[in-house]
Amino acid sequence: MTERTLTDWLSYLEQLHPSAIDMGLERSRVVLQRLGLTKLAPRVITVTGTNGKGSTCAFMASLLQGQGLKVGVYSSPHLLRYNERVQIAGVEATDAMLCEAFAVVEAARGETSLTYFEMGTLAAFWLFQQAGLDALVLEVGLGGRLDAVNLLDADVAVVTSIGIDHVDWLGDSRESVAFEKAGIFREGKPALCGDLEPPQPLLDRVALLDAPFFLRGRDYDLSITAQDWSWYGLDCQGGVLRLAQLPLLDLPMENAALALQAYAVMQLPWQPEAITQALQQTRMIGRLDRRKFKWRGKSLTLLLDVGHNPHAAEYLAQRLASRALPGKRLAVFGMLADKDLPGVVAPLLGEVDCWAVTTLPTSRTRTAAELQAHLHHCGAHVTAHDTVQAALEAQCEQASDGDEVLLFGSFYCVAEALDWLARQANEGVQDGFAG
Numbered sequence: 001m002t003e004r005t006l007t008d009w010l011s012y013l014e015q016l017h018p019s020a021i022d023m024g025l026e027r028s029r030v031v032l033q034r035l036g037l038t039k040l041a042p043r044v045i046t047v048t049g050t051n052g053k054g055s056t057c058a059f060m061a062s063l064l065q066g067q068g069l070k071v072g073v074y075s076s077p078h079l080l081r082y083n084e085r086v087q088i089a090g091v092e093a094t095d096a097m098l099c100e101a102f103a104v105v106e107a108a109r110g111e112t113s114l115t116y117f118e119m120g121t122l123a124a125f126w127l128f129q130q131a132g133l134d135a136l137v138l139e140v141g142l143g144g145r146l147d148a149v150n151l152l153d154a155d156v157a158v159v160t161s162i163g164i165d166h167v168d169w170l171g172d173s174r175e176s177v178a179f180e181k182a183g184i185f186r187e188g189k190p191a192l193c194g195d196l197e198p199p200q201p202l203l204d205r206v207a208l209l210d211a212p213f214f215l216r217g218r219d220y221d222l223s224i225t226a227q228d229w230s231w232y233g234l235d236c237q238g239g240v241l242r243l244a245q246l247p248l249l250d251l252p253m254e255n256a257a258l259a260l261q262a263y264a265v266m267q268l269p270w271q272p273e274a275i276t277q278a279l280q281q282t283r284m285i286g287r288l289d290r291r292k293f294k295w296r297g298k299s300l301t302l303l304l305d306v307g308h309n310p311h312a313a314e315y316l317a318q319r320l321a322s323r324a325l326p327g328k329r330l331a332v333f334g335m336l337a338d339k340d341l342p343g344v345v346a347p348l349l350g351e352v353d354c355w356a357v358t359t360l361p362t363s364r365t366r367t368a369a370e371l372q373a374h375l376h377h378c379g380a381h382v383t384a385h386d387t388v389q390a391a392l393e394a395q396c397e398q399a400s401d402g403d404e405v406l407l408f409g410s411f412y413c414v415a416e417a418l419d420w421l422a423r424q425a426n427e428g429v430q431d432g433f434a435g
Contacts, residue, residue, distance in 0.1 A: 006095040009102045010082055010116075017115040028118045028148045032125070034108040040128045041072065041136040044152055045262060048140035048181045049160025051311045052194065052258075055251040056160050057139045058282050059259035065090060066278035067268055069134035074124045074149070076117070076141050079286055079306075079415045086124045088131045093124075101126045117141050121148040145183020156262050157184045157211075159193045159202065160255060163311040178202040185211050190236070190265045194258040212236070214261050222257040229253050233261040235270075246276055250288055252315065286414040288319060291421060295396040304417055305408040308335065310343030316408065317347035327403040328353040330395040333371060334360040334388060334413040341366065341374055344409065352406065354398075355382040356391035360412040388416035 004012065043064075047057050057075055064071045070089050078084040086093035093101075101123035105114075114122070121141075128136055138149045144159075159181050162174050178198060182205035185191045191211040193202065198215065206213045214220060220233030228245045235241055241264055249256055256279050264270070289304040307316050320329070331352040335341060357371035368384035375382040385391035388407075395405050407417045 004099060004102075006082065006098055009099055013102070013116045013119050016119065017113050024146050025148065025151055027112050027114060028122060029151055030112055031105065031109045031114065031122055032151050034110075035105070035122065035126060037122070037125045037129055040125060040152065041133040043135040043155050043266060044138065045135065045156045045158065046138045046140065046149060046152070046154035046184045047158040047160065048144040048147075048184055049158075049194070050163035050177065051307075051309065051315070052160035052252060052255045053139045055282075055284055055287055056158060056194075056255040056259050056262075057137045058251070058284050059256045059279060060137050060158075060262055061087075061090075062278040062282040063259060063263045063275060064135045064137070064268075066274045070132065072128040072131060072133045072136045073139075074121070074128075074137070075139040076120075077411050079411060080418055082120075085120065086127060088127065088133070093127055097127055098123065118148045121151075125152070140181075140184065143177075143180040143183070145180045150184055153186050154184055154189060155186075156190045156192070156265060157186060158258060158262050159184075159191075159195065159198070160258060161311060162195045162198060162202070163309065175199045175201050179205070182206070185209050187211065190214065190262075192258060192262055192265075194254060212265070214265065216254075216258065216261075220257060220261040220264075222253055224248075224253060231257050231260055233257075233264050236265045236267055241270060243272055243275065247280055249279060249282070251282060251284060252288075256282075285418070286411070288316075289414075293421065293424065295399070298396075298399065298401050300396060300399050300401075301404045302417070302421070303404055303406045303408075304414045305406070306411050306414050307408055308339050308344065308410050310340055310347070313344040313408075314347045317351050320348075320351040320406070325404055327400060329404045329406055330399055331355045332358065332388065332391045332395055332405060332407040332413070332417070333409045334358045334368075334391075335366045335371060335409045336360065336362070336364045336412075337366050338364065339366075339410075341371070345375065345378060349378055349380060352380070354395075355380050356385055356395045357382060358385045358388050358391040358413070360388070360410055361416065362412055365412070388413055389420050392417060392420060 047053050061071050061073045073087040076085050083092040105122045140147045140149045162178050179201040182202040187209045191206050192214045194216045196217050222231045231243045233241050286304050286306045291302045305316055329352050355375050357368050359365050359368045372382050372384040
């Protein structure tokens with residue numbers, strides 16, 4: 001029998017369970033115990049939140065690696081390759097590693113049915129156990145309380161922000177979302193929250209668990225100027241720590257500040273120069289990700305952002321407004337059907353000169369016609385296209401030297417754009433990041 005390739009495994013996993021999402025830990029906990037997966041690293045940091053999970057995890061990993069620690073990172077979704085979800089010491093897991101891990105989990109599960117995400121999470125855990133890690137940074141997939149990542153007890157639990165998203169699973173109020181996200185907290189272990197106004201259920205959970213609690217605006221915070229930013233926070237004994245005149249970062253500094261507070265409670269060396277360097281080196285594909293490229297003799301900029309809910313759109317709009325643009329900004333926009341279209345579009349209407357909307361390559365997409373109708377109703381100049389590539393090339397065609405093409409709205413949209421960039425015959429693409 002021919003061994004499965006990674007593509008074979010992923011296709012197989014998609015068919016394993018009747019539904020793509022099946023909230024609950026009972027089934028995956030059984031398999032976790034069969035695999036003997038318990039404490040995978042001396043330090044486990046679990047991160048959830050409506051927005052900012054990915055960049056907070058990236059900052060956290062950079063800070064820990066800056067101290068010479070061997071760090072594992074589990075994140076989702078991926079953009080181009082499934083391998084992106086599992087990183088060990090800054091390197092993506094290979095196809096062979098993932099295939100071996102899937103085979104081990106498959107053998108252990110027996111008759112227990114697992115979802116695609118649950119299988120992937122357990123496979124990642126198995127790889128992390130083999131790796132001999134010093135620290136593990138885990139990004140929650142959905143919610144927190146019933147997410148497979150929550151099978152592991154967090155030594156430090158982080159909630160980035162609390163907004164309304166995934167209402168079918170998390171409820172339609174900030175209170176219900178907060179309850180689900182607070183499910184990652186553990187008794188007596190540090191709990192952090194980057195939301196300035198956390199709903200009561202989160203505070204109730206902290207009190208019930210008697211967890212040391214670190215809240216933005218009370219225990220730590222940041223201030224940003226046009227030239228730099230500063231941070232203050234608390235160590236695990238309550239001592240005040242400060243970092244002043246830090247260089248501005250490409251990724252959200254609010255999430256860097258939260259990662260700094262998480263690092264501060266971990267009793268690791270506090271070395272301002274190493275910390276500053278680690279923050280500056282943090283990068284994320286598809287988050288405020290600026291690429292300069294040539295298109296038929298023109299020098300253009302493509303800004304990629306996976307933001308797909310109102311909170312993310314508002315942050316993106318703020319960053320766009322803070323940066324003077326000499327030319328026009330042309331948007332390429334695609335979106336899934338279960339997202340808040342008016343809430344995402346509204347903050348960006350004043351920052352975009354014209355829109356090209358597209359249907360995404362998934363059955364979950366909103367159609368280009370739906371997006372066009374909504375933007376037309378909002379008074380925007382908009383054209384509709386069948387594919388991301390067609391929309392992107394249409395905007396490049398009408399752009400002039402120095403113009404910026406903003407592509408956002410979905411992981412699917414950004415993934416298609418990255419694939420398009422990689423296929424360009426003209427190798428004029430240079431990595432760059434938003435300021």
